[in-house]
Amino acid sequence: MVAHLPPMVPDVVQIDYPDWVREAIAWDAVYRTDEERMRLAIAVSRENVERDTGGPFGAAIFESDSGRLVAVGMNSVVRLNNCTLHGEMVAFMMAQVRLRSFTLNAPHLPAHELVTSCEPCAMCLGATLWSGVRRVVFGAGREDASRLRFDEGPVFPESYRYLEARGITIVRKVLREEAVAVLERYRAKNGMIYNG
C-alpha cells in the first residue's frame, strides 16, 4: 500500500530567486554585444554552482536593441522541487511577470532575446517558441551537457528549423569554453544530475 498523500493545501507554486541574485547582478548595466550578454548568463550559471543553489545553467532575457536586462534565470529544479525550472524557464517566467505579458512579442514591447549558457533542452526550446523571443544565443552545446550526463531530450535539426521558420534566429556557441568551464566545475563539486 502507498502512504497517504500529503494534504492539498497550499495549492500554490512559488518561484523566487536565490538571495545572491540581488547583489550579484548588474541590473542597470547595458549589455551591448552577444559576448557581454553571454558573460552575464555564464556568471549566473557560475554563481548558481558556487552558492549551491542549483545546476550549472544560467540564462537572461534582454531587449535586443537597447541591451537592457529584463530578467535572469538559473536552474532551480532541486531548490524548488520543480522539474520545469530550467534556467531558461525561470528567465521567461520572470520576464513575463515583470512585463505583465504572456508573450515578449506583444505589439507594445521591443524585441527580446534569450541568452543561455547552454543549448536549450526540448522543453526549453518549445517554451522559446511560446515566449515571444525573436533570437536565441547559447554558449555550451548539447554534447557538452551530455558529457555530464544531462539529458537534452528530443531535439533534432528539424526542431531548430521549426523555430527558424517562425522567424527566430539561433546563434550558437558564443563563449563556449567559458560556459563549459562552469559545467566542469559542477562535475568537480560532484553536483547532482537530476534527470527525471
Place this chain on the structure above:
Amino acid sequence: MVAHLPPMVPDVVQIDYPDWVREAIAWDAVYRTDEERMRLAIAVSRENVERDTGGPFGAAIFESDSGRLVAVGMNSVVRLNNCTLHGEMVAFMMAQVRLRSFTLNAPHLPAHELVTSCEPCAMCLGATLWSGVRRVVFGAGREDASRLRFDEGPVFPESYRYLEARGITIVRKVLREEAVAVLERYRAKNGMIYNG
C-alpha cells in the same frame, strides 16, 4: 525610445488554481480506468473554458496503480501572464510541490502518470521526460489543436520514440471526441489563441 521597464520587485512568480478547482474536482475519488481519468482531465478543460479562466486544455496526474488523484492542471497562460503554464506544466508543478520531489519517479514514490485532454506540445513533451511520469494518456490529437490554430511546436515521430526508449508508455486518443468538443466550444466562444 522604449519605455522604462517596470520596477524589479516583486521577483516572485506565483502559480495558483482558479477558485472553481476546489469545488469542481472530486479529490478523494478513485479513478480506475483510462476513461475515468480522461473524463476528469476533459472536465478540467471544460471548466476552464466555461469559467473563462484559460485555454481549452486540462490535465491531471494520477498514481498509476491506485488511481488516486495527485494534482490537476489547466491552461493558465493568459490568466497568469506566463507562456509556460500549459495544463500539463501546471499539473507537474502542483504534483511535485505537493510531494516535495522534483521527480515523480523518486524511489519512495509509486508510479505516476499524466492524463491530458490534448496531445502535449513540444515544451510539455520535454517536461514529461523530466517529470518522472511513466505513462502519458492523451485525448484530442495534434491535428485537432491545429484546427484551432494552436501551434504544437517541433514534435516529430522520433520525439515519441525518444520518450518510449526511456520507458514512458504513450496512449493516444482516449475519449477523443469529448476532448475535441471542448476545443470546439472554445472556438464558439471566440477564445483567445495565445501563441507567442
